[in-house]
Amino acid sequence: MTTTSTKQVPRLDEMTRSELIQYLKDTVKPEEGLIPSYIFSHPKVYELEMEKIFLKDWLFVAHKSEIPNIGDFVTREMGGQSVIVTHGADGEIHVLLNVCTHRGMKLCRMDNGNQKNFTCPYHGFNFKNTGDLIGIPFQKVVYGETMDKSKMGLKEIRHDVYADLIFATLNSEAVSLEEFLGxxxxxxxxxxxxxxxxxxxxxxxxxxxxxxxxxxxxxxxxxxxxxxxxxxxxxxxxxxxxxxxxxxxxxxxxxxxxxxxxxxxxxxxxxxxxxxxxxxxxxxxxxxxxxxxxxxxxxxxxxxxxxxxxxxxxxxxxxxxxxxxxxxxxxxxxxxxxxxxxxxxxxxxxxxxxxxxxxxxxxxxxxxxxxxxxxxxxxxxxxxxxxxxxxxxxxxxxxxxxxxxxxxxxxxxxxxxxxxxxxxxxxxxxxxxxxxxxxx
Amino acid sequence: MHEDIILQHEIEQWLYKESELLDQLNFDGWYELLSEEISYTMPLRINQMEKSKPDYSEATLLFDDDSTTLKLRIDRMKTDMAWAELPPSRTRRNVSNVKIKEVSENEVAVHSNLLLYRSRSTDTTADLISGERKDVLRKENGDWKLVSRWFLADQTSLGTRNLAIFV
Missing domain, CATH: 3.90.380.10 (Naphthalene 1,2-dioxygenase Alpha Subunit; Chain A, domain 1)
Incomplete structure (x- = not known):
């Protein structure tokens, strides 16, 4: 004997992006105080969140007092991405993608410290705490004159500070932090x-x-x-x-x-x-x-x-x-x-x-x-x-x-x-x- | 040598007894093992490159307790609203590598490893808290009492939902 039911479980994973968005709009009704359960764990909803919220918004990375001196740094994660927050040699705060521009190795694997430079554990590319690439092992031998180090600095993540809170965003088109916070x-x-x-x-x-x-x-x-x-x-x-x-x-x-x-x-x-x-x-x-x-x-x-x-x-x-x-x-x-x-x-x-x-x-x-x-x-x-x-x-x-x-x-x-x-x-x-x- | 072996045995038995009381949720019994002057701390483990520097921070403490605050934690367990441990986790404290580091007239400094297994609710995955303890025990009126516990976990980001349990 089998039990049959005509009820269908909505297959969010089989929906197109626009069908999924429509389904969300139809089922999440904040003004009526109705919040559906599935949004708290569904992988398709999470994918949207990562893409449309965590890659778009301003996110907290550090408090200024954590890096008071030149050379101080902390590593943090934002939007699934590791970043190094430094008090650079130029006196400025930098939020740097913790990814070596050569072949993608995670550059810094410490929680905090004080360093002038970060050297990649893979091939030894060496970056200043401002993000500039300053050293490549055997550069002349392996690249001749073809490598322009000035184009190979660590990717700088857009950031701003309010009330000593350092925020960063992976979205170059985001509104200003000032406007975001309101x-x-x-x-x-x-x-x-x-x-x-x-x-x-x-x-x-x-x-x-x-x-x-x-x-x-x-x-x-x-x-x-x-x-x-x-x-x-x-x-x-x-x-x-x-x-x-x-x-x-x-x-x-x-x-x-x-x-x-x-x-x-x-x-x-x-x-x-x-x-x-x-x-x-x-x-x-x-x-x-x-x-x-x-x-x-x-x-x-x-x-x-x-x-x-x-x-x-x-x-x-x-x-x-x-x-x-x-x-x-x-x-x-x-x-x-x-x-x-x-x-x-x-x-x-x-x-x-x-x-x-x-x-x-x-x-x-x-x-x-x-x-x-x-x-x-x-x-x-x-x-x-x-x-x-x-x-x-x-x-x-x-x-x-x-x-x-x-x-x-x-x-x-x-x-x-x-x-x-x-x-x-x-x-x-x-x-x-x-x-x-x-x-x- | 003979005295060393007796002391080692005594201290190990004390640590096993302590584990048993905690695993059996006998917190009042556990509290009896503590000196009134107890300092109970858990610094934060951090990732450090230089081997010369300690890979932990004592500026951030995950436990920062004395006899007054430990009593509060225990009294809280007795309310019927301490949801983090209601129903209680099953815990198993495995204490090993017990090394007596210093012996004075009435105090011993003892280091040991703790492997704490925690089974919470219907979880099939195990929470493991592994780390090192540095304890000081003092003889008070004929009984060993815990004067100081310093516990350093091996994880920098703890793989358990909270520290509603003692380490």
């Missing part, structure tokens, strides 16, 4: 321009069998999950119980960027009192006023950056910490998380130490906040791989807050909702995502 800059100032900030050490990295999108989706709108996913933290008394995570604003600033701003802070000022003059000098009055009241701030810069300021009580002291992470896609159903911790350069050593300890306890690979999120990311992604989800077009409900209207009386820019329990930002994020991957 009004999210006002909030990036709170995180990275409020004081001179410096990265502590190097980013820690770990791997999760979950899609990068769930990281951004969670970042941009989800304060609601705190009650349950992070319920253990309230039970320990590290944060207030009940609906504390509701209070504040959810803000969308365009291009897939947005944030949740937790305020007021019932515990008072969460930053070093000794730096108040520096904060006042660097922020405008409205921004400083927000900083004074801030409990936490979780910013998503599309496609895959999360910025966090979080404050807590640790060892009888109120303390805040600042961090940045990227949800780096490593496949349709997997990502690597890289997480940078930053601290006010001019804070006291004692304050820095406690801030670092508070961060490591709560965020990062071992963080008692962050570790619970990876369960959600993994299991949603793995569920979504079932063909049953495609056959039935299983969609998830992102309708929270559709009855709410934005408020007009908030001092910062963007579309602003009072209270953070809302999925408006996810709807906006997925609209931006859909527009990007379905662009012709």
């Amino acid at each position: 009004d999210i800059k006002w909030y990036l100032d709170l995180a990275f321009n409020r004081a001179e900030m410096e990265v502590v050490g190097l980013p820690q990295k770990w791997n999760v069998d979950g899609t990068w999108k769930l990281g951004s989706d969670n970042t941009i709108s989800d304060s609601y999950h705190t009650l349950v996913s992070h319920g253990s933290i309230a039970k320990l008394g590290l944060v207030p119980t009940g609906d504390y995570s509701k209070y504040g604003y959810q803000i969308y600033t365009g291009n897939g960027h947005g944030l949740n701003l937790g305020m007021p802070n019932p515990d008072g000022f969460a930053f070093p009192e000794s730096l108040i003059d520096e904060y006042k000098e660097r922020l405008n009055e409205d921004q400083y006023d927000i900083l004074k009241q801030m409990k936490n701030m979780i910013v998503c810069v599309s496609p895959n950056i999360m910025i966090l300021i979080s404050s807590m009580d640790l060892k009888g002291q109120k303390i805040s910490h600042t961090s940045l992470r990227i949800w780096k896609p490593t496949g349709p159903d997997s990502m690597e998380i890289s997480s940078w911790m930053l601290v006010e350069k001019n804070a006291t050593e004692e304050w820095k130490r406690l801030s670092e300890q508070a961060f490591t306890l709560t965020f990062g690979a071992s963080g008692i906040f962050e570790q619970d999120d990876t369960e959600n990311f993994t299991d949603i992604t793995q569920n979504s791989k079932s063909p049953y989800h495609l056959q039935e077009n299983i969609v998830f409900n992102y309708t929270m807050g559709m009855h709410q209207e934005p408020v007009e009386d908030f001092v910062g820019p963007g579309i602003v909702y009072k209270d953070k329990f809302n999925e408006a930002n996810s709807r906006a994020f997925f609209r931006n995502w859909l527009d990007q991957i379905t662009a012709e």
